[in-house]
Amino acid sequence: SITDHINYYFGLINGRQLNLASLTHANVVGVGSLTRTLSNKGTSAVTYDATASLPGFTVTVAPAALTIPAGGTASYTVTLRRTTAAIEQWVFGNVSWTSSGLPTLRSPLTAKPSNIVTLAEITDTRNVGTKVFTVGLGYDGNLFTTGFGLTPATVVESRVATDERVCFALPAVAAGTKTLRVQLFNVDTEGGSATDLDLVVLRAGATVGASGGGDSDERVSLSNPTAAATYQACVDGFATAVGGAAFKLSYWILGPANPGTLTAFGPSRVVTGGLASIGISWNRPAGARYLGQVEFRQTVGATPIGITSVFIDNSAGGATATAYAPVLRDKPVRLD
DSSP states (O other): OOHHHHHHHTSSSSSSOOOSSSEEEEEEEEEEEEEEEEEEOOOOOOEEEEOOOETTTTEESSSSSEEOTOOEEEEEEEEEESSSOTOOOEEEEEOOOOEEEEEEEEEEEEEEOSSEHHHHHHEOOOSEEEEEEEEESSSSOOEEEEEEEEEOOOOEEEEEOOOEEEEEOOBBBBBTTTEEEEEEEEEEETTGGEEEEEEEETTTTTTEEEEOOSOOEEEEEESSSBBBBBBEEEEEEEEOOOOOOEEEEEEEEEEESOOOOOOEOOSSOTTTTOEEEEEEEEEEOOSSSSEEEEEEESSSOOOEEEEEEEEEEEETTTTOOOOOEEEOOOOOOOOO
């Protein structure tokens, strides 16, 4: 329905809950399920039998036989259990409904198994605090949870006018850096949300990230960025007041050294399809914005199987900038 699509647009329901003909599950942690409802537009009842297949999964459909009254509806649930499917790789199959003398109904079935499903980011405004969140696991074995950070933002400032670009050279990004994040905030921009600034990150003059919304809340975050000394953060004035707008730009470079001010802890053993509670705690001076992350591994020193960013904003409505010389550049022509 239109209401379902509106709720999906505003994040009130998950995409896999939409009653679409196709079935897609992006994060199957051992076991996952999808439910769909079929409508009978005919004038007599119909009965269909289900078959389903998906490489690397055992698939069950319940009920396996579906009777739909004339003008009525009936629902079914597809349950996926991973067997041999590769982690973080999409696989493709289908669900089919057959009935004597009637057309076969076929829905694409797509899934990607994951070892862990966790929050993308946790935010808070306290300089001292704790939080607990839940992750889903798709394997049996060890879980090692590590806190990395928190690193305070470096803040620079300048002014930009409409159709002007102001760039800042960023410090060299070393090999092993975990995250490079650059961010603008309405609260740090003259005119607030009424000013429209965009954000571009360059490496050796080439765009490697961009953010362009309808105000000045913009963010570019690069995971495991390529080591280089040629990164620049550029602020584009898309729409400012006459005379331009002052702004403050924040950036963080996480790693490879760990400041060690974010503590994270969780269970040491996990099971397929299970949930785990993860706790974090921090204690940082007030008056700044801090960035860190929680990393999850199956073995010590291995590549993380999941990462949750931690963003602590206790700057009390604005950031303090340090002296930094911007470079004026020509902004690309706007085609609007």
